[in-house]
Amino acid sequence: MRKTRLSDRLLQISTILSTLVSIIGLGLIFQFVFARGLSLLSIDLFTSNYYGHNYIAELKPYEETTYTMPDFDDEDVYVIERYGLALRQGTDLAGNGVVEVEYVHPDSPFNTMFSAEVGVDTVDMDANNIIDRISYVDHPTSLSRRGAQVMASELNDPERVINQVFFADLGGGIRGSLITTLWLIFMTLLMALPMGVLTAVYFNEFAPVNILTKTMRTFIETLTGVPSIIYGLLGISVFVPLTVTLTPAVNTNLIAGSMTLAVIILPIIIRTTEESLRVVPQDHRAASLALGANKTQTTFKVVLPQATQGILTSTFLAIGRIIGESAALIFVLGAIVRDRVSIFEQSTSLAVHIWSMMTDEPANIALSSTIALLILAVVLILNVSIKLSVYLFEKRGKQ
């Protein structure tokens, strides 16, 4: 009796321990991604380019005024009322001192300047840009290495007239990858959703019970177990050559990536849609047929509308899969981050963007975690949306 109790206790403890290990292990993932990624999360991240860019600009004609500036309670910030500009003494990712733009007044002449580059008319200076140097007419140039304080005092000197401003944005944004991901979602769903839904309709409403139907079902189910890297091989051996022949693309590209993803999500869409078609009551079909509608009308006007929730669920699941997919896309889309996205060229989705940065030397874990945070947030929202849609449809069904 005593021995049994002891073994009971041990088993109980091991159960609780295992649960704790799962919870802690998996909690670590979220904790890590939040801790490392949250600091870089900002609107600028979504709107700015990944690669930095240098600008040379000249001021447009302007009237001398004194701008009222907000109060910066920070000893590293230096205000230039004459131009409506505030500079900060900061450090870059490598730890070197740089002069950052802290604030640009909306009416400041720095806000819109003539570009001194070929092919570009105007450039904007935004907060977080880095000022390299400012040259003056008949005065020595202000250099960033002498610090923000010196540069600010020289800018405040009414004797000096600005000739040219040399500044840069640091990059590190994910705008390109974000656009690529949106393109991928759009094009993949465009291809896979009609095909998957109609295939599900065929299997559930039209298909005869025979060997062909059974074989087709088995083949589609087998797709679910294929690792994504194998889909990548399918992509480079079939879809990339296909798109290179039919479109202006010359290499791996976004269209081929979408085609590959379409094959990946096809079984998900077929299965989920079919499940929701299956629960449509047989009476509805019989009633529609009895009223004189034919099979096609019954299917598309009576049965399919009742599967809306299933199709919605499958769409959400598919979007989650598209956003998270990495291995296949590394082959079919490439792993080179692009700021300008074309559907005929290589670029990276958010997940592949992480891969590119993690395989770089040194790995950029901070920005990777920020992107991972974004991906996790989207996956979370999709999951909640699925639960919510199921709940709402059930509620409506009961009324």
Added chain:
Amino acid sequence: MSSKKSNKTSLSQTDTIVTNALLVLALIASSFIIMIAVFITAQGILPLISNNRGLGSVNLWHFLTDTVWLRGDYFVSTVYGAGFLIVNTLYIALLTVLLSFPVGVLTALFIARIAPRPIAAAMRTIIELLASVPSIVFGLVGVGLFLPLIYNLARSLGFNSAGGYSVLGTVFVLALMSIPTITAVAEVSIRQVDESLAQAALALGATPTQTNFKIVLLAAKSGIFSGAILAVGRSLGEATAVALVSGTARSGPSFGLFQTTATITSTLLQGLKETVGIDYDIRFTLGILLMIVILLTNAALNFVKRKVGNQDA
């Protein structure tokens, strides 16, 4: 009257047309798996049978047994070996399932039978959510969190580890990825166990713990095993996360926990720089190898599942 009749025939014609059109779509949808098999096999078999633009063909026996990925220079030598990759892949999958299976199943048992209802519901949602976390995120956490830990652990134990890139790191990441899958499937099959079985055991004087372990888990055995098979399949085919933490060894096999390693998938993913030539074509041969390894492992596990299931049924 006659107009109505003709209308009806045209409608049933519509049905025929629609049925056939949908059949074509279904045929296309089901042809992709054949496409995968045919195209990858066709391209993957080339290095073995062609003379690779004058370099000579890859020796199949050597490819399946050698312990060095490539002897000689890239795009010059054809002496490829993937034998150690097969061993590594299976070894890592085995360690992964050894680690994740008990944890996953016991977590499922906790959720299904021990936890109070609100906690169980919350945990079920969390597990569901975690099953949909993309593998690249697991890879990232592996690099940022596990590798430094493993590096320090190895150092304190007096071993050398290449920055933490190791068998252990790979197994940790894969185990973490497998736990939600195993737990989700096991939890469903534990809940499906007939409650009267458990009641009978309790009535006969078994403690709740004895009932859970000796009756419920045994009754749910088949479903639990299916979850494990799913998880093993996922570990075998996982590429990006493994490539980030394995250290991409060029020779092996690596059995030591702190050694760098490489699997079929991680090698497949590495160095796909050119789009022609032997070093590109050989990836497809690896692709065939990966599919065969997965198919054989699945077949073997399903065989075991049937054997184990029959004995107690």
